[in-house]
Amino acid sequence: MDNVDKNILEILEQxxxxxxxxxxxxxxxxxxxxxxxxxxxxxxxxxxxxxxxxDWDVAGEDYVYAIIELKVTLQRRQGYQxxxxxxxxxxxxxxxxxxxxxxxxxxxxxxxxxxxxAFFVAEKIATLENIQSTSTHFVLKTYKxxxxxxxxxxxVKRLPITP
Amino acid sequence: xxxxxxxxxxxxxxxxxxxxxxxxxxFDLVSDIDDVVSLGVGEPDFxxxxxxxxxxxxxxxxxxxxxxxNFGLKELREEISNLYLLRxxxxxxxxxxxxxxTGVSEALDIAIRTIVNPGDEIIIVEPSYVAYTPxxxxxxxxxxxxxxxxxxxxxxVPEDLRSAISxxxxxxxxxxxxxxxxxxxGKKELELIADIVEENDLLVISxxxxxxxxYNKKHTCFATLEGMKERxxxxxxxxxxxSMTGFRVAYALAPPEIINAMxxxxxYTMLCAPTVAQIGAIEALKYGNSSMDKMIREYDRRRRLxxxxxNDIGLSCFEPEGAFYAFPSVRSTxxxxxxxxxxxxxxxxxxxxxxxxxxxxxxGFLRCSYAASTExxxxxxxxxxxxxxxxx
Numbered sequence: 127m128d129n130v131d132k133n134i135l136e137i138l139e140q141x142x143x144x145x146x147x148x149x150x151x152x153x154x155x156x157x158x159x160x161x162x163x164x165x166x167x168x169x170x171x172x173x174x175x176x177x178x179x180x181d182w183d184v185a186g187e188d189y190v191y192a193i194i195e196l197k198v199t200l201q202r203r204q205g206y207q208x209x210x211x212x213x214x215x216x217x218x219x220x221x222x223x224x225x226x227x228x229x230x231x232x233x234x235x236x237x238x239x240x241x242x243x244a245f246f247v248a249e250k251i252a253t254l255e256n257i258q259s260t261s262t263h264f265v266l267k268t269y270k271x272x273x274x275x276x277x278x279x280x281x282v283k284r285l286p287i288t289p
Numbered sequence: 290x291x292x293x294x295x296x297x298x299x300x301x302x303x304x305x306x307x308x309x310x311x312x313x314x315x316f317d318l319v320s321d322i323d324d325v326v327s328l329g330v331g332e333p334d335f336x337x338x339x340x341x342x343x344x345x346x347x348x349x350x351x352x353x354x355x356x357x358x359n360f361g362l363k364e365l366r367e368e369i370s371n372l373y374l375l376r377x378x379x380x381x382x383x384x385x386x387x388x389x390x391t392g393v394s395e396a397l398d399i400a401i402r403t404i405v406n407p408g409d410e411i412i413i414v415e416p417s418y419v420a421y422t423p424x425x426x427x428x429x430x431x432x433x434x435x436x437x438x439x440x441x442x443x444x445x446v447p448e449d450l451r452s453a454i455s456x457x458x459x460x461x462x463x464x465x466x467x468x469x470x471x472x473x474x475g476k477k478e479l480e481l482i483a484d485i486v487e488e489n490d491l492l493v494i495s496x497x498x499x500x501x502x503x504y505n506k507k508h509t510c511f512a513t514l515e516g517m518k519e520r521x522x523x524x525x526x527x528x529x530x531x532s533m534t535g536f537r538v539a540y541a542l543a544p545p546e547i548i549n550a551m552x553x554x555x556x557y558t559m560l561c562a563p564t565v566a567q568i569g570a571i572e573a574l575k576y577g578n579s580s581m582d583k584m585i586r587e588y589d590r591r592r593r594l595x596x597x598x599x600n601d602i603g604l605s606c607f608e609p610e611g612a613f614y615a616f617p618s619v620r621s622t623x624x625x626x627x628x629x630x631x632x633x634x635x636x637x638x639x640x641x642x643x644x645x646x647x648x649x650x651x652x653g654f655l656r657c658s659y660a661a662s663t664e665x666x667x668x669x670x671x672x673x674x675x676x677x678x679x680x681x
Contacts, residue, residue, distance in 0.1 A: 132586065
């Protein structure tokens with residue numbers, strides 16, 4: 127990965143909507159080359175997806191998030207991968223991670239209400255045969271999501287003209 | 290008559306030779322206008338990294354709020370010494386060759402006061418940072434400007450330097466990467482300057498505050514050139530590399546005889562650099578380098594954007610290789626720097642700094658800082674384009 131590649135990825139990571147021509151101006155490389163490189167990133171799985179970070183609180187949609195920690199029992203010829211696959215296929219499940227410590231797997235679950243999330247966990251997750259126990263933590267407020275600060279960010283207080 | 294008493298008659302006459310900074314005047318103009326997009330700022334738009342601020346907060350909580358040694362905290366001097374060993378393979382003894390100062394501004398002031406006798410000539414490479422000429426005048430010396438030109442990408446040309454040297458010349462102030470032009474000089478080019486310095490038995494004050502901000506080339510530290518370490522007062526600090534302008538902490542590196550003499554002034558005027566800032570500086574040197582690469586790439590992208598856009602608009606702009614300034618020419622418009630900048634501010638609400646503020650050779654140019662968000666740079670450039678088409 128050279129500096130040009132890093133530049134393109136950093137620009138898109140900051141704003142996925144930056145057009146190839148603009149990236150060209152910022153990097154000194156032609157727009158066509160940029161397009162080719164982006165295509166390559168997409169095909170190679172370096173760029174997975176272009177998404178928008180929405181603050182649903184501000185939008186007035188009251189989603190409920192919960193972090194669910196799971197203890198699992200591994201069966202013969204069956205690793206964590208198989209369990210993870212069963213978990214991530216649920217639309218309610220927003221993220222699945224294998225973790226170290228007291229628990230084995232951590233999920234983020236999104237629902238319309240606490241009740242809905244609680245039922246989902248009780249009926250769909252806890253009943254899976256590999257799941258030994260679950261521990262549900264409801265999210266009260268999100269301050270920072272994926273590197274983006276969701277509460278008010280601080281402004282650099284600079285004078286308009288300085289030497 | 291007692292009411293005839295004019296306080297200004299108490300002022301020292303040497304101040305008469307120092308006009309107020311042109312930047313100050315522009316600052317006042319800008320302050321009266323709302324919604325200005327500013328390319329006039331000479332400091333990073335990145336926040337001071339949080340771990341540095343956090344280290345300072347912790348230091349205050351721990352009560353580290355008293356004076357330090359006049360030289361500055363030993364740990365900081367050792368970190369700086371290590372930095373130069375690692376980065377430039379040159380050794381400065383933290384005991385007697387490193388002095389921590391309150392910003393490069395203080396380091397510059399005491400360096401000049403340390404070496405200047407009345408009548409000594411100090412060569413200043415123009416366009417230059419606004420403080421050099423006044424500092425020389427305050428110390429009783431005579432500033433001698435050497436112009437640089439856009440044809441040479443604002444690098445110092447050996448012949449121009451030679452013709453400015455007289456038998457009264459004592460020192461040259463160099464500043465590469467340069468504020469306001471963004472010019473940087475490579476090793477070979479600086480070696481030619483070093484030869485002249487040696488031939489004429491001169492000293493160099495090398496202000497390398499923008500060292501970390503060089504693009505497409507490696508910075509050459511002037512003191513590392515052959516025979517130059519004994520002839521160089523090196524100035525550097527934390528403001529630009531770590532976005533720590535308000536902390537006021539920097540350093541001077543020089544032979545022990547010179548550091549000792551600078552120390553004499555420093556101990557009676559400043560005593561020591563702010564303690565909390567020194568602790569922040571230690572934190573920056575120890576753990577602050579990971580975020581720097583990313584920051585430099587970001588500046589580099591903005592640099593391309595601003596230079597390409599100026600050239601597209603029709604304001605020709607040479608490619609700056611350092612700092613965070615572009616220095617486009619406004620000569621094609623027929624306006625002076627000052628007229629252009631003032632009109633641009635009033636009509637399109639874009640703040641820039643007219644080049645003549647940095648010396649006569651800056652006339653015909655504008656200093657445009659790209660230490661502003663890409664978004665603001667784009668808006669500013671659109672407005673400047675509009676401004677140019679309105680002129681025609």
